[in-house]
Amino acid sequence: MSSDSPVHSPEKSEAKVGARLRNFLIAIVAIALSVALVLGLRTQTTSPTLAQLGEQSTPIDVALTNGKPSFMEFYADWCTVCQKMAPDIAQLEQQYADKVNFVMLNVDNTKWLPEMLKYRVDGIPHFVYLNKDGEAVAQAIGDQPRIILSSNVEALVAGSPLPYAQASGKVSQFNAPVAPTTGQDDPRSHGAQVVN
Numbered sequence: 001m002s003s004d005s006p007v008h009s010p011e012k013s014e015a016k017v018g019a020r021l022r023n024f025l026i027a028i029v030a031i032a033l034s035v036a037l038v039l040g041l042r043t044q045t046t047s048p049t050l051a052q053l054g055e056q057s058t059p060i061d062v063a064l065t066n067g068k069p070s071f072m073e074f075y076a077d078w079c080t081v082c083q084k085m086a087p088d089i090a091q092l093e094q095q096y097a098d099k100v101n102f103v104m105l106n107v108d109n110t111k112w113l114p115e116m117l118k119y120r121v122d123g124i125p126h127f128v129y130l131n132k133d134g135e136a137v138a139q140a141i142g143d144q145p146r147i148i149l150s151s152n153v154e155a156l157v158a159g160s161p162l163p164y165a166q167a168s169g170k171v172s173q174f175n176a177p178v179a180p181t182t183g184q185d186d187p188r189s190h191g192a193q194v195v196n
Contacts, residue, residue, distance in 0.1 A: 048090040050077050054104040056093070060115065063101035064134035069156045070101035074116065074126040076108050081143045082125045088146040092153055099157045101130075129156050129165060138165035 054075075063070040073089065075082040093102045105112040107124055115121075119128050119136065129138045129152060138152070148164040155162045 047087040050075055050079075050082055050086050050104070050106075053086060053089060053093070053102075054106055056102075057104040058101040060103050060105065063103045063130070066101065067132050068099065068101050069132050069159075070103055070128075070130040070134070071096075071153055071156065072103040072105065072119075072128040072130060074105050074107050074112070074119070074121045074124055074128075076106060076124055078108075079124050085125060085143065088149060091146070092149055095150075096153055096157065100153055127165070129153075129162055131156070131159070138162040140165045 058066075058070070060072070063072070071092070073082075077083075089102070089104075096102075105115055107116060107121065119126065119139065123141045125142065125144075127140045127144065127149075128136050129140075131137050137156070140148075140152070144164075152162045152165050
């Protein structure tokens with residue numbers, strides 16, 4: 001056999017070296033990307049979940065009796081708007097926790113049905129602002145920007161009217177008569193007024 005056989009040709013050995021070098025560089029890049037991914041995931045801050053906010057919230061019976069104003073949210077874990085607003089609620093809670101009770105009530109828990117009826121919850125998120133005496137002073141429904149929530153909570157702390165919430169004031173009592181009155185003005189007798 002000659003030493004110039006195709007098995008040991010210089011071109012093939014350069015190709016092997018090139019392939020090894022390429023594979024080595026690919027392995028190094030893969031390792032670097034893996035390390036970057038792991039470090040990136042470790043340093044990523046996780047936003048609070050609705051369940052966490054619910055667990056950390058002030059119990060409603062405490063909130064109604066401890067002499068501090070309260071910010072109450074009716075929510076559900078499946079509510080995408082509620083999920084979107086959770087980081088804002090968490091920031092507000094961190095900022096005002098010493099001055100305001102933060103109460104989270106999950107509408108999927110039938111335990112809160114009396115409160116849902118009392119505050120007429122028909123959409124979520126539903127926010128109720130309670131004064132220091134536990135009386136509802138305003139309500140808001142739906143997606144609220146953080147600045148609006150913050151302004152309302154600041155006003156709640158100050159005891160002034162909330163700038164961005166629908167007030168729920170007292171209403172007049174009205175009792176409808178049980179029996180209709182008789183006479184020509186009865187709308188059911190409209191056919192009797194027709195003259196041929």
